[in-house]
Amino acid sequence: MVGLIGWPVEHSVSPAMHNAAFEALGLDWCYVPLPVRPGHIAEALAGIVALGFGGVNVTVPHKQALVPLVDELSEAARAIGAVNTVIVMDGGRTTGHNTDAGGFMRALKALPFDPHGCSALVLGAGGAARAVVYALATNQVEVTVLNRTPERAEALVEALRGFASARLYAGPLIADRLRKVGANVDLVVNTTPLGMWPHIEGSPWPEELPFPAHALLFDLVYNPRETRLMCQARAVGARACNGLDMLVYQGAEAFTSWTGREAPVDVMRDACLAALQGAA
């Protein structure tokens, strides 16, 4: 047994994605949604150990709260300050990982996009941004983080400076900064929820400001598959992708850490798409 701890969890596509993968490989495993109220994560962790689970994924609002509760932390989980995957080992010891960073980097490289020697602009400074900036900075990408609340961008950059030697900058998410920073970057990553269903007209990029045509847009939003921001990027000829492959690859990394098997990513992607279509 494995599952997803969060609150709420009923709209997640992870059960469909992982159960399709188990079935494809003929593994006698099952992935279940595990709704856990805020403030009850310590009991939930003890519960999955007691029940003999192989591990869990963890989502909002418990990712940060798990950091001091697991027995061991991976370098990525420590740097990002959030656990999205727990492995329960024989004897009940727990290890906390963060597969968002690896999932993002694998999806980026699969496009293909070679981050070597690049500079990036990250929009937003929440939990997902932290994983993305960690992934980029540990691949020597220079990163500027612009956020509605600039203090949060500053705090993110400060927290990650100790883990990577890449140059990191922070500032407010305003048109003037987008224009100046955007003119010189190879990659723009949207980590805000703007544009996500049902508010699909939202975008962090002002309509009156052309998206930089030379940059690749990576939007972490995957529902809808074509976001408003992706349309803005494509309108000027820029390459653009959504966050579906990041979701699939972070799931694939978790799958492998639990089962020791290579994940069937095409099966997982198809299952996600089917689940998203069913939910729409």
Ligand code: NAP
């Ligand atoms: P979060 O921790 O709540 O952070 C949200 C960020 O977006 C914050 O920086 C926030 O700015 C900013 N923001 C929110 N509303 C905004 C608005 N109206 N205008 C400007 N900025 C706004 O959320 P998260 O966990 O990082 O997730 C962010 C998005 O990434 C979600 O859409 C999530 O579904 C997606 N995601 C995708 C994947 C994937 O695998 N594709 C993985 C993880 C997350 P403030 O700091 O000013 O509040």
